[in-house]
Amino acid sequence: MAHKDVKSAVLDELESRISRLEEHEDDHKEENGNPYEKMNHALSHVIGHSLSKELNDLKDFVEGL
Secondary structure: HHHHHHHHHHHHHHHHHHHHHOOOOOOOOOOOOOOOHHHHHHHHHHHHHHHHHHHHHHHHHHHOO
């Protein structure tokens, strides 16, 4: 596989993963009064945001190769 093909495949995969994270960024789940559910939702949001930033940084790095 040529360098450009590998680079293109990696960028396509990164873009796909970033898009999926962004699609669900503002998902709201029904609350049932469970305090752990609220905490899990908050943690999920923080982790998703951090992961999205890391994937975008990685995408920028790969684009520069």
